[in-house]
Amino acid sequence: MLDQTATMTESRRADPAAPAIAIVGATGAVGVELLRCIEQRGFPYREVRLLASARSAGRTLPFAGGALPIAELTEQSFAGIDIALFSAGATISRRFARAAVDAGAVVVDNSSAFRMEPHVPLVVPEVNGETMAAHSGIIANPNCVAAIMTMALAPLHRAHPIRRLQAATYQSASGAGAAAMQELQDATAAALEGRAFQHSVLPHPYAFNLFSHNAEVDAETGYNGEELKAIAETRRILGTPELPIGMTCVRVPVLRAHSIAMTVAFDAPVAVEEARALLAAAPGVRLVDDRAHNHFPMPVEASGIDDVLVGRVRTDLGDPSGRSLALFVSGDQLLKGAALNAIQIAEQLLPR
């Protein structure tokens, strides 16, 4: 699905058969992780081209022991590119993704711009990787909550179809970008020193505080944009367009991993031991469920690792029919919730 012979350009490495990769939004929190994933996973490339706003052009970013220059993103930026990883927000994706496709690249888009378009696959490789084949130039990388949540749900859903889902999130600063992570740290330092602090990135004070997710709230339903995205995308990734999903998305003073408390209803009771076995066997999932030592998924242990941590597997006491399980999940928002998943999609584009 990727024609490499037609797009070879000068290479920084002696792998002329490997694809040329562009990263749009290279300086963002996710962009930095994309670079790190390419390096750490040994993703083959003959070129890595960093693209960002004019403000960042001319700077460099460390990569593979050297430094890569950042060029300004324009519609002409994609000549010779095979895979374009977009992570600069929906507006940039809407404006430039077509130029990348027209230049012959496959776009893996981390924004919400195309996620609900029928001809654009929305992919978590472990969950619905088979849907990628039908792409027509753009593949969407899901919302972080949807990606992390479906990693925990899919192994159960394959064995026992899910009939209903209730979720409350504990979302980290990283989901709002590098500036929000910095604001959390600056606000907290000020609070500890008794100094005043004026927040500017997020809409509410963040030091030792939490607040309903900063996405705009739909006036009619009262659900915010993050909740509506997570609901729609979870349904699409699981292939259950009618699945009833209730969600509450909350921003907590954590730096980079999202956690989610979930209650999942099935047609019949699912034994805790069976659910644990299904989760433990699932690629990309790590079961952390030690009742005796009160050791369950936590952001500090999920941060910086590829696996999504799942635990607190128990029969939900809120469902008198006994057909629901409760779970608690932590996953790195910047990795499985963004950069790692995008690189895993790109890996599927490589020739076998």
Place this chain on the structure above:
Amino acid sequence: MLDQTATMTESRRADPAAPAIAIVGATGAVGVELLRCIEQRGFPYREVRLLASARSAGRTLPFAGGALPIAELTEQSFAGIDIALFSAGATISRRFARAAVDAGAVVVDNSSAFRMEPHVPLVVPEVNGETMAAHSGIIANPNCVAAIMTMALAPLHRAHPIRRLQAATYQSASGAGAAAMQELQDATAAALEGRAFQHSVLPHPYAFNLFSHNAEVDAETGYNGEELKAIAETRRILGTPELPIGMTCVRVPVLRAHSIAMTVAFDAPVAVEEARALLAAAPGVRLVDDRAHNHFPMPVEASGIDDVLVGRVRTDLGDPSGRSLALFVSGDQLLKGAALNAIQIAEQLLPR
């Protein structure tokens, strides 16, 4: 129900008709708030007697412009006391509450020691204040989650009986005491400065992290002690012994207010506007539900105030029958979740 004439002792103030009050656990996070509530609410007293462990005896605590001495708690500490406010944990309550009752005091107990005993009323005054009359010397003050949750649920439940409840908590450090609040601040300062920090109060790292509640986990159900308490006490306070309740209790890096995401099922759909009106009219509840400005209950705004904040009132998209509402609540764990509720109970003991 309180015989004051028999228990008058020397007074620090010229109100010899007012009760003599003992505070057990005066130096704890809740003890300090009990003193502040007595002062701020103008609670009448002829004596306030502070009791604590031998370690604290001899110290003083500021009160009403002066300083009150702390005496060591013994079985002889309660002579002349009318109201004994216990907040030193279940072990101390089990050991000393009987001595206080035998000395003629009414005990308002903030521990879990007696909360499920049938002859001990478990009271949130706005919710089930009428149950107090049947006490036989001990009145239990609920678990903080149960108190805050029932404040939001009761106004709805009175109009439309609740049939099912699902809750995920965002619990602050204060619920684990003053030492945990200090540990959160110390751990966070160390993290910001890149220093190592060894936690000792809570079982997991707390800086920019969250973890499943530190209460012991029941090996059979997988629910932790906090969840089981909150479930049992919520049922008892609402007078719904069979109400199905699912709970996930999580400790978040917030200093002193607890938040709770709830989904509540009724027999039939309840209009959001009606629910809002019921909540707005409820004493001790403040509706904070501004969709246009994304302004909803937050710990920083709930901290230090008496009211429980309730918002994000919306029809739950996870219930296809349309009979469920979602809510988000923040309440000061040390006030309505502990000290304030205890003082409100004590106020009901005063002669009218």
